Amino acid sequence: MLGRTANGLYWMFRYIERAENIARLIDAGLRVALTRTNFADEDWDGVLQSAGVRLNYGDVHATLTSANAIDFLLRDTSNPSSVLSCIESGRHNARMVRTALTRETWEATNECWIDLKRLLVRKAHSADMPEIIDAIKRRTGLIRGAFHGTMLRDDIYNFSRIGTFIERADNTARILDVKYYVLLPAAAQVGSSLDNMQWESILRSVSAHRSYGWVYDGEYNASNIADFLILNGRMPRSLAYCYEKAVSNLGYLAQQYGERHAAHDTAERTHASLRNRGIGDIMEYGLHEYIEDFIAQNNRLGQEISDGYRFYQG
Amino acid sequence: MMQTGGTPRLPYQTYHDWYAQQDPACLIAKTTEAETIFRKTGITFAVYGHEDSSEKLIPFDLIPRIISGREWRRLAQGIEQRVIALNAFLDDIYHRQEIIKAGRIPREIIENNVAFLPEMIGFRPPGGVYTHIVGTDIVRTGEDEFYVLEDNARTPSGVSYMLENRETMMQMFPELFHINKIRPVENYPNLLRKSLASLAPKGCRGKPRVAILTPGIYNSAFYEHAFLADQMGVELVEGSDLRVIDGRVAMRTTRGYQTIDVLYRRVDDDYLDPLTFKPESTLGVPGIMDVYRAGNITIANAPGTGIADDKAVYSYMPEIVEFYTGRKPLLENVPTWRCSEADSLKYVLEHIEELVIKEVHGSGGYGMLVGPTATKQECADFADKLKARPSNYIAQPTLSLSTVPIMVDKGIAPRHVDLRPYVLVSDKVQIIPGGLTRVALKEGSLVVNSSQGGGTKDTWVLED
Numbered sequence: 001m002l003g004r005t006a007n008g009l010y011w012m013f014r015y016i017e018r019a020e021n022i023a024r025l026i027d028a029g030l031r032v033a034l035t036r037t038n039f040a041d042e043d044w045d046g047v048l049q050s051a052g053v054r055l056n057y058g059d060v061h062a063t064l065t066s067a068n069a070i071d072f073l074l075r076d077t078s079n080p081s082s083v084l085s086c087i088e089s090g091r092h093n094a095r096m097v098r099t100a101l102t103r104e105t106w107e108a109t110n111e112c113w114i115d116l117k118r119l120l121v122r123k124a125h126s127a128d129m130p131e132i133i134d135a136i137k138r139r140t141g142l143i144r145g146a147f148h149g150t151m152l153r154d155d156i157y158n159f160s161r162i163g164t165f166i167e168r169a170d171n172t173a174r175i176l177d178v179k180y181y182v183l184l185p186a187a188a189q190v191g192s193s194l195d196n197m198q199w200e201s202i203l204r205s206v207s208a209h210r211s212y213g214w215v216y217d218g219e220y221n222a223s224n225i226a227d228f229l230i231l232n233g234r235m236p237r238s239l240a241y242c243y244e245k246a247v248s249n250l251g252y253l254a255q256q257y258g259e260r261h262a263a264h265d266t267a268e269r270t271h272a273s274l275r276n277r278g279i280g281d282i283m284e285y286g287l288h289e290y291i292e293d294f295i296a297q298n299n300r301l302g303q304e305i306s307d308g309y310r311f312y313q314g
Numbered sequence: 315m316m317q318t319g320g321t322p323r324l325p326y327q328t329y330h331d332w333y334a335q336q337d338p339a340c341l342i343a344k345t346t347e348a349e350t351i352f353r354k355t356g357i358t359f360a361v362y363g364h365e366d367s368s369e370k371l372i373p374f375d376l377i378p379r380i381i382s383g384r385e386w387r388r389l390a391q392g393i394e395q396r397v398i399a400l401n402a403f404l405d406d407i408y409h410r411q412e413i414i415k416a417g418r419i420p421r422e423i424i425e426n427n428v429a430f431l432p433e434m435i436g437f438r439p440p441g442g443v444y445t446h447i448v449g450t451d452i453v454r455t456g457e458d459e460f461y462v463l464e465d466n467a468r469t470p471s472g473v474s475y476m477l478e479n480r481e482t483m484m485q486m487f488p489e490l491f492h493i494n495k496i497r498p499v500e501n502y503p504n505l506l507r508k509s510l511a512s513l514a515p516k517g518c519r520g521k522p523r524v525a526i527l528t529p530g531i532y533n534s535a536f537y538e539h540a541f542l543a544d545q546m547g548v549e550l551v552e553g554s555d556l557r558v559i560d561g562r563v564a565m566r567t568t569r570g571y572q573t574i575d576v577l578y579r580r581v582d583d584d585y586l587d588p589l590t591f592k593p594e595s596t597l598g599v600p601g602i603m604d605v606y607r608a609g610n611i612t613i614a615n616a617p618g619t620g621i622a623d624d625k626a627v628y629s630y631m632p633e634i635v636e637f638y639t640g641r642k643p644l645l646e647n648v649p650t651w652r653c654s655e656a657d658s659l660k661y662v663l664e665h666i667e668e669l670v671i672k673e674v675h676g677s678g679g680y681g682m683l684v685g686p687t688a689t690k691q692e693c694a695d696f697a698d699k700l701k702a703r704p705s706n707y708i709a710q711p712t713l714s715l716s717t718v719p720i721m722v723d724k725g726i727a728p729r730h731v732d733l734r735p736y737v738l739v740s741d742k743v744q745i746i747p748g749g750l751t752r753v754a755l756k757e758g759s760l761v762v763n764s765s766q767g768g769g770t771k772d773t774w775v776l777e778d
Contacts, residue, residue, distance in 0.1 A: 002549065096358075098552045099549070110354060110355070114354070215740070259569075310568055312566065314531075314552055
């Protein structure tokens with residue numbers, strides 16, 4: 001496979017994953033705004049930070065308003081991480097690596113682009129938001145379904161999956177990083193409605209507010225939530241899950257190509273630490289520091305994969 | 315579809331009966347359905363010089379063009395004869411130039427031609443094949459009258475539409491494929507791959523590795539390049555993916571460099587090798603011509619094949635066919651005035667309103683004048699261009715092209731069409747039974763190019 005193709009696949013799936021995660025963040029933000037009487041426009045600050053675009057937003061808008069924040073996250077093409085930008089970039093990469101994709105995967109991606117471009121052509125009315133968020137989740141879900149159902153399990157598949165998990169781990173870590181103070185034991189006055197709201201917003205932004213209840217018997221507390229998002233191997237957006245998958249995808253490539261790279265060591269080391277550490281240990285080390293380390297390490301892994309497998313852009 | 319007297323022509327009989335039973339509103343709705351299918355699969359092309367139109371659809375008409383087995387056999391023989399002559403001509407032009415010595419074609423028309431590549435003189439490509447893929451443009455003017463408009467011996471495009479049109483028709487009207495015996499076209503990608511692999515260079519060790527070279531995602535035909543690579547199961551590469559290593563052309567892969575044996579290039583000669591041709595080209599591979607001449611890669615089509623489909627050379631095709639095959643051409647050439655000749659120029663200027671005038675090196679329907687439909691002013695302006703550079707133009711009579719029915723809002727209406735069958739050349743000549751039918755959608759128009767508002771339709775060759 002061309003290094004350019006591997007690069008294109010990796011980024012195609014990073015962008016699609018990001019589009020979906022941004023939609024989730026907006027959804028969680030809207031939900032909080034609906035259910036809290038004292039919700040203010042400034043509360044979008046955290047959402048923009050979680051999306052990693054707070055500074056970009058400041059370049060475009062002088063003041064923080066709910067409508068502007070949503071528009072910026074959804075369809076501002078000057079924001080490289082807006083849903084629209086992500087779908088454009090994802091589809092652009094897909095078009096470039098068209099030959100590596102099954103017809104079904106390509107069509108799902110192309111239709112996602114056609115549909116969302118149409119939906120996002122105008123500034124969204126708040127009444128349209130449920131339909132839009134739903135369309136983003138559904139369209140990206142169709143890509144994933146077509147991909148899983150039709151792709152050969154070869155290096156193409158594995159590079160694509162690696163892109164998905166590196167992006168997802170990054171997104172989950174960012175959500176935690178922005179909200180880490182909510183999970184600090186000192187700040188946690190267990191049972192207060194404010195905390196419950198904040199926690200639920202975190203769980204919603206990773207589509208996990210239901211599954212959390214099942215796993216922890218409805219026991220809402222900071223340490224359980226941190227455990228769920230960082231260490232729980234069954235939770236498909238947790239750091240541990242993402243790394244288990246990334247390690248396995250990288251393992252396939254090592255076996256197939258008969259060579260290992262620095263990326264393999266980095267991924268395995270991180271995965272081992274996620275498996276062996278308890279949440280108490282992490283809280284003691286410092287949640288914020290831990291997540292910061294993780295994000296830096298995750299970026300390094302992305303770079304090592306790119307170097308090891310000779311990624312390049314056309 | 316119809317013959318004089320109002321009965322359908324024989325190959326259309328079954329279709330005609332089926333059509334009579336359809337609900338017209340349903341058929342019109344199917345047109346929208348077809349468009350959705352094309353959008354979704356991304357069958358688009360780019361029109362140069364249009365803002366914000368980087369991805370357009372070619373209109374698809376859902377009434378098939380139907381050719382009987384008998385008609386097809388006749389056409390196929392004529393095409394085969396012509397393609398054999400083209401390859402023989404190319405071999406001769408780049409070697410002994412017997413046809414010039416015999417006085418059948420003037421020396422200056424070859425040697426002063428930009429499509430003639432001195433780099434190819436004395437070099438014989440693997441298998442002696444110059445033009446591996448040919449798309450012969452044919453028009454019909456009567457029951458048994460076919461003319462060749464162009465030979466397209468460089469990089470004929472449009473084959474993906476032939477395949478997708480068929481695919482779309484089978485999806486929308488499966489019943490038609492039960493009641494008609496239609497010869498298949500869908501094995502084209504496989505035949506192409508085998509045909510190319512069979513012409514691997516002598517330096518190839520092991521199973522030949524084939525790749526398609528595209529100018530990239532912004533090229534008007536990128537969809538087709540990707541489509542073919544996908545269907546053939548070969549790598550789609552750009553110039554920046556390739557470099558010459560140890561005398562072989564290699565691509566940058568996730569495991570390091572891997573050599574390529576056969577390159578189906580969709581990049582023009584000029585851009586193929588910046589060390590040999592245009593130095594500023596970033597679409598090609600520096601040094602690939604040296605690898606080629608050393609016998610370590612096959613390039614399809616060979617560089618320099620443009621000399622065979624040049625519009626000035628076209629007018630000599632009857633002589634060329636006869637010179638190399640020893641027989642009269644089975645397919646007609648459109649009578650052509652070469653404006654470089656004073657008598658012809660005079661005639662053309664006097665009859666400008668009756669003629670079609672084309673640039674010698676032009677393509678895509680750009681820079682041409684269709685006399686009968688042009689305004690007085692357009693004719694006068696074109697006459698000035700002609701006088702300024704006569705050798706840049708040829709002129710042909712407007713043929714009374716056959717029409718086929720298309721779907722319009724009010725039902726069906728006749729429109730002019732041409733036909734481009736695709737031909738693969740290796741140690742044998744294979745002609746795919748079918749091809750791309752291009753249709754001039756504007757009423758009365760004779761220009762079928764997609765860049766000028768043309769559409770396409772599925773083309774059936776019946777088994778009979």
